[in-house]
Structure formats: C-alpha cells, structure tokens
Amino acid sequence: SQQGEEDPQALSIQEGENATMNCSYKTSINNLQWYRQNSGRGLVHLILIRSNEREKHSGRLRVTLDTSKKSSSLLITASRAADTASYFCATFPGGSYIPTFGRGTSLIVHP
C-alpha cells in the first residue's frame, strides 16, 4: 500500500471557499512536501514541512503536520478557479532521499 495517501480523492468547491486535503503516511519521515499538478504538466513544489515543525504558511496555503498521527493537511484558503489541479503529498521515509507520492487529491474550483 502507499506510504502517502491523500484524502479525499476528489474535491469540488466554489470559488472563495476553503479547500482541505489530508495525507496519511505509515513510517517515520524526515520531511513531507506538497506538490500541485495541473493537467498535462509536471509537478510544482508548494511547501516543505520538516518532522520537527507543526505548521507552516505560504500565502494562501497552510500545512500542518501531526507526527503522532502520521498525517498532514493542506488548507487552501479563499480558493480560486486557478487552484484547480491535483495535489500530491510526498514523504521521505527516515533516511531515504527518494520521495513516495500518494495518488493525489483532484481539486476542482468552480468560478
């Protein structure tokens, strides 16, 4: 099974609403990263949170990490149609330099 699993698989909201995506993982990690992928394009790095951090902000993005529950969440506030994309979490199991990606959350923001 996947090291990182995003939830929900799909999310459909109206512009201006907040979008929350979750990622669960199984083994201890050094850090966790969130990426966005627009249709037909490569992944774009959004934010990195280290295992000793609990929360991180970047613009309209807020990421939390709960290592006791082995989970992370990505919150996009005041969503825009341009936020429509798939969002992936990538975990780096302890000692590994190879990221493991989940299946992603497909976000659709309706204008």
Add this chain to the structure above:
Amino acid sequence: NAGVMQNPRHLVRRRGQEARLRCSPMKGHSHVYWYRQLPEEGLKFMVYLQKENIIDESGMPKERFSAEFPKEGPSILRIQQVVRGDSAAYFCASSWDSNQPQHFGDGTRLSIL
C-alpha cells in the same frame, strides 16, 4: 533560468521499437530523478542519478529499461523493445541536493501502438 526541459513531449512507438526520453536538468542541478505516472495515479519512482552515476535504480524494471546521466548532455531514459504496458507519462525532476525540493519537467507522454 530555464526549468527542467524534457523532450519530446509526446512520443509514439510501435511495439518492439526503442523509446529514448531526454531530460535537461535545471542549471546547477546535479541530481536527476525519473518517474512514471499512469492516469489518475501518483508518480512512481524509477531511478535516481547524479552526474555519471546511478545512485538508486530500485524502481526501474531490470529488463529493457536503462538510464544514464553523462558528464555532458541530458539524462536519457531508454526503453528497449517497448510493449503496450509501457504507455505512460514519464517525468524527470532535478534538484541541487537530495534533501531539497525537486523541480519537475512537463513530462513525455509515451504511447505504444
């Protein structure tokens, strides 16, 4: 600053032919990663290279697949005697250090007829 460049963007091959996918990392990046993505799925790691060295190829099939990152020129992912199951999007990423975020190209969509 050019990003990670992959070519071709689309590649069509018949079963049994060879496919060569190229990746030029970002300037200054010496770490290159190749991934494969099937529709509606996440990326699956294939191989991790540094200049002239394969660091980790645990995700790459032992047969028909090979990768290189020569001292000069782009990284190449080579698939020999392609089969229908090789149809996928192949992404390359680069970083300047293994602990740093990866920068991705826009991928090569490989279709096998």
